[in-house]
Amino acid sequence: DTGVSQDPRHKITKRGQNVTFRCDPISEHNRLYWYRQTLGQGPEFLTYFQNEAQLEKSRLLSDRFSAERPKGSFSTLEIQRTEQGDSAMYLCASSLGGRGATNEKLFFGSGTQLSVL
Amino acid sequence: GDSVTQMEGPVTLSEEAFLTINCTYTATGYPSLFWYVQYPGEGLQLLLKATKADDKGSNKGFEATYRKETTSFHLEKGSVQVSDSAVYFCALSESGAAGNKLTFGGGTRVLVKP
Numbered sequence: 001d002t003g004v005s006q007d008p009r010h011k012i013t014k015r016g017q018n019v020t021f022r023c024d025p026i027s028e029h030n031r032l033y034w035y036r037q038t039l040g041q042g043p044e045f046l047t048y049f050q051n052e053a054q055l056e057k058s059r060l061l062s063d064r065f066s067a068e069r070p071k072g073s074f075s076t077l078e079i080q081r082t083e084q085g086d087s088a089m090y091l092c093a094s095s096l097g098g099r100g101a102t103n104e105k106l107f108f109g110s111g112t113q114l115s116v117l
Numbered sequence: 118g119d120s121v122t123q124m125e126g127p128v129t130l131s132e133e134a135f136l137t138i139n140c141t142y143t144a145t146g147y148p149s150l151f152w153y154v155q156y157p158g159e160g161l162q163l164l165l166k167a168t169k170a171d172d173k174g175s176n177k178g179f180e181a182t183y184r185k186e187t188t189s190f191h192l193e194k195g196s197v198q199v200s201d202s203a204v205y206f207c208a209l210s211e212s213g214a215a216g217n218k219l220t221f222g223g224g225t226r227v228l229v230k231p
Contacts, residue, residue, distance in 0.1 A: 004160070033218070042121070042206050042221030043161070056218065091161070095217060104217050108153075108161040 002026075004109035006092050012115045013082055020078045021112045025094030032075050033106065034067055035091040036060065043091055049075060050097070082116045089113050119144045123207045123222035130197055130229050138192040138225045140181075140207035148209040150174075150183050150190040151219065155204045164192075164205070197229045 005024040013019050025032050030051050035043035046065070048056045051072040061067075064082075069075040079086055090113075093106040123140045130136060142148065152164040152174070165174030170185035181192045190207060207222040 031217070035219075040223070042208070042223050043219070045218050045220070048218060093161075097217065105163050105166075106161075106217055106219065110158075110160045 004092055004094050004107050006090075006109040006112050008112055009110065010113045010115075012117065014117050015082060015084060017082055018078065018080045019082055019114065020076055021090055021092075021114075023075045023077070023092030023094075023109060025073070025075070025092070026096075026107055027073075029094035029096050029107070030072070031095045031097045031104075032069055033093040033095075034075070034077055035093065037089040037091055037111070038087075046077075079114075082114075084116050087114055087116045119148065119209060119211060119220045121207050121209055121220055121222035123205075123225055125223070126204075126226035128225060128227045130227070132199055132229055132231050133196045134229075136192070136194045136197045136201070136227065138205055138207075138227070140190045140192065140222060142188050142190065142207075142209050144188075144209055144211065146211060147185075148211055150181070151208040151210065152179070152181055152190070152192050153206045153208060153221075155206065155224075157203070161206065197227075199229050199231050202227060202229045 007022045032049045034046040037043040049069040064080045067077045089111040091111045093108045095104045120143045149168045151166045153161045154164045165176040167174040167183035173182045179194045204224045208219040
């Protein structure tokens, strides 16, 4: 069990550029979550996958954001036309959730720190 | 919508002191409640949880009791160690929601001095 891996750890980009982050969950986990955390705040939910299906998206996830989990394993989060307000830590978490389960343990990655200049 | 409010830090303590971090929540249903901890340079880790009223979650000497009447889930530890220095997050999960979508509080930084 290597835990949840996120790549890259840090990303610096210029405003207007596109960026893509990758998350590799724990191998047998069927659920995958993306959160965003700004300095001094708690994480905020962005989106959630069960296997390859994206089941929920927060209103925080504007049209510039898109997430995929094509084979039900790793996931990518893309931000198009980045803005300075997108600067944050982007966290990925995974879990093993059975049918109807709602409070299973989430395992978090160390995050990708995005800085938009 | 659901929300979580926790005391602001930083909280600075001496080793072996008693720690309390207050957490209150607002939710429409009957949420599950969690405390997560983030040690320096590491990802968030589940510390403990409680899924219904009057449940007590405990782990590593930490405890928290789900108090529905006061909508609270305060974290306590009787004797802290330097290794407990971290940021602590209170969180809730909506009842009936698919998956475990968490709503977090703002976090409380705890610094334990030897």
